[in-house]
Amino acid sequence: MPIKLFSRVIKVFFISVSLFFLAACNPFVQTSSLEKIQKRGDIIMGTINSSLTYSYDGNTYSGLDYELGKQFAAYLDVKITIKTYNSLNELFLALDNNQIDFAGAGLTLTPKRAEKYRSSPPYYYVSQKLVYHKGTYRPRKIADVNAPITVLTDSSHAETLNALIEENSHLEIDYLDNEDQETLLRKIAEKKVKFAIVDSSTLAQKQRYYPALTEAFTISEKQPVAWLINKNQDDSVYSGMIEFIGNKYNDQTIAQLEEKYFGHVGHFDYVDTRIFLKRIKKTLPRYEALFKKYENSEVTWKLLAAVSYQESHWKPNARSPTGVRGMMMLTLDTADYVGIKNRLDPAQSIKGGAKYLSQLIKRLPDSIHEDEKLWFALASYNIGYGHLMDARRITAMKKENPNSWSDVKDNLPLLHQQKWYKKTRYGYARGREAQHYVNNIRQYLETLNWFVYERMKALKEEAEKQAEIERLAAIEAASHAVVELANEAIKSEGEVSGASATNN
The missing domain is CATH 1.10.530.10 (Lysozyme)
Incomplete structure (x- = not known):
């Protein structure tokens, strides 16, 4: 072997050995967030149950965020684990405490959220609508609103209203905890709430179930919807997310998902x-x-x-x-x-x-x-x-x-x-x-799916209610039987005592 080549090989060998020992001895070398996820074998998506994000009808799982999240997990060569939360507050708390790897729940990327979290590229856009019950007073602009507006706590809608209060001091806001947009819209349909703000996509879908829901006016123009990840994470998951969403735009997957979930809800009769x-x-x-x-x-x-x-x-x-x-x-x-x-x-x-x-x-x-x-x-x-x-x-x-x-x-x-x-x-x-x-x-079809699901849920609740009535009746009957037995025992004991006294 020529001397120059030999010396070059020796030099490379010693550099490699040195780097190995430096890495082994350096306590500051860390495993990336993505490596931890891949070692664990799953990526955890936090979400909120809804037909647009994640739902289970007893047979199949569905939802735009669920489908896209499942593909993201496959892209990283891991499984998807879904954690559901009852409210936005719980979801963001889980994200802040690193209990989930990212939040995928149809979340609008607001200025406050952009400041606090990293986000994926947007995968669709929504506007915010003020909703009221058809046949009641309709405000045409924010200055016309004459009753409290109900929004979900920690929602993008709450953030929008808080920004508007400075110029519209007459506004009153009611916050709804531990609920979702569908529950809020149901309250409008039942006239329990006069005004509410929801996303345009949610309103378009839920009008098929509650036709009395009506748009008063648009309170904010289109905003991006994106996944959110903790800013304290390193760049590995964030980089993978950006590349993945880009690929899904290129191969038309996002267009197909948008068509699947939104392509038929433009016109409402x-x-x-x-x-x-x-x-x-x-x-x-x-x-x-x-x-x-x-x-x-x-x-x-x-x-x-x-x-x-x-x-x-x-x-x-x-x-x-x-x-x-x-x-x-x-x-x-x-x-x-x-x-x-x-x-x-x-x-x-x-x-x-x-x-x-x-x-x-x-x-x-x-x-x-x-x-x-x-x-x-x-x-x-x-x-x-x-x-x-x-x-x-x-x-x-x-x-x-x-x-x-x-x-x-x-x-x-x-x-x-x-x-x-x-x-x-x-x-x-x-x-x-x-x-x-x-x-x-x-x-x-969408309305029928909803109706059948609600019917099954009502039947299940009725069955559980009937089972509870029967359980309480059985307890009462058992208690009554015990009392009867006790009374008979006391009566028998009295008769024996009376007979003994007579004999004496």
């Missing part, structure tokens, strides 16, 4: 929602067993019910001038295709609709994400598979993603325009109707 809620209670019970009988692995009974309501409002004899019939409004050709003889028979119609929709889902190309295949299939149910494929081709012509429902949905109305439909294989179609059709079904 007060009258339609009230009628639908009434028919859920009065009409649905007649057909619920049939919907449940014909659900399958692709199509749940609640989805079937939502499609049927959109098609016929659950009317077995529904007919249209175009020739479609029955609860699922099947064409004659479709009925023949799925083996249905009588389209006006509720059982046959529901069976045929379930079979046809399931086949449409299976027919779609695998390039479409599983979570979005249903929306494509519903559009196909409405305007036909060929026209749906035309809408995907138009989307590709525009250099957009033909596998993204958000992109294809926006391009469906182009099937009306000669400029575009003359380039397609199947020609003109009422694409805008298909767009509204899918959005309506998604809204009906």
Whole structure:
């Protein structure tokens, strides 16, 4: 070996050995936060239960923060552990005390929070709305508010109001502890609270359950929603979070999640929602067993019910001038295709609709994400598979993603325009109707999911209440039996004593 090369190798060896001993002897060398998480095998996300963040319906977990958090854990090659808290105060306390690795609960990045915590890049935006009960006094601006405004303690809404008080000294604020935005909106619906502030995304969703909720005005424009981490942590998790969110924007994951949770809630119809809620209670019970009988692995009974309501409002004899019939409004050709003889028979119609929709889902190309295949299939149910494929081709012509429902949905109305439909294989179609059709079904489905969950919860509470009544009754009966036995024993003892005295 040449002398120069040998001396270079020796030098590298001694430097490496020196660094090894320095690292071994240096008590200040620390393991990074990310290394600790990876060694532990999980990352802990703190959140608050809600349909937009994290929820469990007895069968599946869902929520935008949950889904994104689960993917972040996979990105770090660890598992996700969810810790839920009853209030924002509890959540922030856990974050401050390093009991969680980050907070993911649809949290708006306010100036105060940005000062105290580090944040991920935003993954969606919300504005703040002042909400009141429809039919009562509506303020048009903050100066018109004539009653206390209720907000959640430690919320971004409380921070907004506190900033406004300086110029609006008449404002009164009521703080609600240990509750969530849905509870606050329920209080508006029940007229227990006159005014409240919530996020635009929450209001748009909850109006489907409580149609009396109405927006008075926007109290703050769009603000970013982000994950928060403790500022005392080193840069390792923070850097990973930034890179992860960037990747999720690039691969369209965030766009897909936004479409899944927000893509159908833009338009609210007060009258339609009230009628639908009434028919859920009065009409649905007649057909619920049939919907449940014909659900399958692709199509749940609640989805079937939502499609049927959109098609016929659950009317077995529904007919249209175009020739479609029955609860699922099947064409004659479709009925023949799925083996249905009588389209006006509720059982046959529901069976045929379930079979046809399931086949449409299976027919779609695998390039479409599983979570979005249903929306494509519903559009196909409405305007036909060929026209749906035309809408995907138009989307590709525009250099957009033909596998993204958000992109294809926006391009469906182009099937009306000669400029575009003359380039397609199947020609003109009422694409805008298909767009509204899918959005309506998604809204009906969301309302049905909520209604069934609330019904199950009420039944469970009633069962627990009945069990408690029976438990107390059993205790009372046992106590009564003990008293009876004691009385009989005393009586017997008295009779024995009396007999003894007589004998004496």
